[in-house]
Amino acid sequence: MSTTPNPGHMLLGMQFGNGFGAQPHAWRAPGVSPDALTDVDAQVRHAQTAERGLFDFLFLPDFLHLQQDLDHEPPTITLEPLLTLAAVARATERIGLVTTASTSYNDAYTLARQFKTLDVMSRGRAGWNAVPSSGEATAANYGRPALGRTEKYERLHEMVQVMQGLWGSWEEDAFIGDQAAGCYADAAKVQPIGMQGRHVGSHGPLPIPPSAQGQPVIFQAGGGGNGLQVAGRYANGVIGAVFSIEDARAQRAALRQAAADAGRDPDEIKFFAGVMPALGDTVRDAVDRRLALGKDVLPQRVGYLGMMLGLSLGPEHLDRPLSPDQLAVTRPHPGDPRSERALAVARDGWTVREVLAHGVIDYHPTPVGPAEVTADHMQEWFEAGAADGFWVSIDVYENGIDEFVDQVVPELQRRGLYKTEYAGSTLRENLGVPHQYGLDPRLG
Known part of the structure; x- marks a missing residue:
């Protein structure tokens, strides 16, 4: 063989x-x-x-x-x-x-x-x-x-x-x-x-x-x-x-x-x-699965996500999307290769919590869906x-x-x-x- x-x-x-x-x-x-x-x-x-x-x-x-x-x-x-x-x-x-x-x-x-x-x-x-x-x-x-x-x-x-x-x-x-x-x-x-x-x-x-x-x-x-x-x-x-x-x-x-x-x-x-991988029948299903797994972890990551995007983010931002004003000034951090994808997901209108559930600051890329x-x-x-x-x-x-x-x-x-x-x-x-x-x- x-x-x-x-x-x-x-x-x-x-x-x-x-x-x-x-x-x-x-x-x-x-x-x-x-x-x-x-x-x-x-x-x-x-x-x-x-x-x-x-x-x-x-x-x-x-x-x-x-x-x-x-x-x-x-x-x-x-x-x-x-x-x-x-x-x-x-x-x-x-x-x-x-x-x-x-x-x-x-x-x-x-x-x-x-x-x-x-x-x-x-x-x-x-x-x-x-x-x-x-x-x-x-x-x-x-x-x-x-x-x-x-x-x-x-x-x-x-x-x-x-x-x-x-x-x-x-x-x-x-x-x-x-x-x-x-x-x-x-x-x-x-x-x-x-x-x-x-x-x-x-x-x-x-x-x-x-x-x-x-x-x-x-x-x-x-x-x-x-x-x-x-x-x-x-x-x-x-x-x-x-x-x-x-x-x-x-x-x-x-x-x-x-x-x-x-x-x-x-x-x-x-x-x-x-x-x-974040697997689900749809992207929504996959995100919901990650939300359930990370409900106690995701709030701790909000500040880091803000740093990646050049924004000041706190727990109060978790359950709403980035505003048009925030999106207008956000910039992916040049020192973090995950920042570009985090910004792309945010621009799709997901809430901050859902952006995090996409695995944008996980240790490896996370395909979702x-x-x-x-x-x-x-x-x-x-x-x-x-x-x-x-x-x-x-x-x-x-x-x-x-x-x-x-x-x-x-x-x-x-x-x-x-x-x-x-x-x-x-x-x-x-x-x-x-x-x-x-x-x-x-x-x-």
């Missing part, structure tokens, strides 16, 4: 967070159990639905300290991601299992062992989002001082290299398994790596054979010059945060150039733009070369994943933009990225 998807087919990942969904008050939506935060069976069920929709991977972000106001909303992340994905691995067959794991506060040998175990357990579906951690609160949870920026990225490079060295320390043809002769493996092909950097090292070897895809796929979800360098050297998947086609095309081009500069084929790196609206957005970006695919943030998992799979996926397939079956059984096959085992020999 070919390891390269049809070039005309976009790739899809799904944000897989705290058991409720991407919207802050998803835990209060009808039909959602407040216990979903720790319900692994629910996590498995959601993963199976995403696999039914042929998603290429689940993506679990991770946060190493408590961020939420627990009086009103659950933590963004609670359960340990690798253990969560181990449970999901046993109940799925094709979907990739990608999670963040900090390079700042983990040991290389332990993390290499955990990820390769997941990769073997899942028969070649594991991926690692290799990013550093920031902030005093996270450092305090590990009883350490926070790392400076330079040290963080030095340590990240060493972590990736040592872990890949360990992943390759059991060579691909070391296993023999000759029971009659009593020969299990060629010990000469299971060797220490003896790698030691300034921050990270390991003697090795790691006594785990290769998985069906060899070793986990590296992802990156940082940004800036350091993140670009990391992605260019190591990553096959990059999780982006962009709000315009122009910005997305520029970021994808920069990533491809960084890969080329590192001696890699630019096609080895896949850029995923975020999208947060029937499935065709989300498909139009994805098609436009994909055909413009702004992304190789998308990572989709579902508002409420309990019903939103089914809605996306049953409505948006068939529409993308009808347009010839999305596959009708998985390309293979491993994450590498489904992403269309090359085999790698151990360190990349092209990198010095």
Whole structure:
């Protein structure tokens, strides 16, 4: 079976967070159990639905300290991601299992062992989002001082290299398994790596054979010059945060150039733009759904919306549209790429509350309305070369994943933009990225 998807087919990942969904008050939506935060069976069920929709991977972000106001909303992340994905691995067959794991506060040998175990357990579906951690609160949870920026990225490079060295320390043809002769493996092909950097090292070897895809796929979800360098050297998947086609095309081009500069084929790196669909039979239905989910959150965002539009807005403006006088003087903020869309929605006559319910200050673009609206957005970006695919943030998992799979996926397939079956059984096959085992020999 070919390891390269049809070039005309976009790739899809799904944000897989705290058991409720991407919207802050998803835990209060009808039909959602407040216990979903720790319900692994629910996590498995959601993963199976995403696999039914042929998603290429689940993506679990991770946060190493408590961020939420627990009086009103659950933590963004609670359960340990690798253990969560181990449970999901046993109940799925094709979907990739990608999670963040900090390079700042983990040991290389332990993390290499955990990820390769997941990769073997899942028969070649594991991926690692290799990013550093920031902030005093996270450092305090590990009883350490926070790392400076330079040290963080030095340590990240060493972590990736040592872990890949360990992943390759059991060579691909070391296993023999000759029971009659009593020969299990060629010990000469299971060797220490003896790698030691300034921050990270390991003697090795790691006594785990290769998985069906060899070793986990590296992802990156940082940004800036350091993140670009990391992605260019190591990553096959990059999780982006962009709000315009122009910005997305520029970021994808920069990533491809960084890969080329590192001696890699630019096609080895896949850029995923975020999208947060607001689905409904009509735009009005979709807005009403978001209004219900954000009733306690939207008033807090009025001041920020005003800043985006160059206006002084307060809670008293929530339930009326911008006046002609306000529209005459409003200007999109040049430093916020979401401002142009916020202004366009406001000019359509929606109230300030409804403008906010359009997701104009969410973390990713929010197409609002029937499935065709989300498909139009994805098609436009994909055909413009702004992304190789998308990572989709579902508002409420309990019903939103089914809605996306049953409505948006068939529409993308009808347009010839999305596959009708998985390309293979491993994450590498489904992403269309090359085999790698151990360190990349092209990198010095």
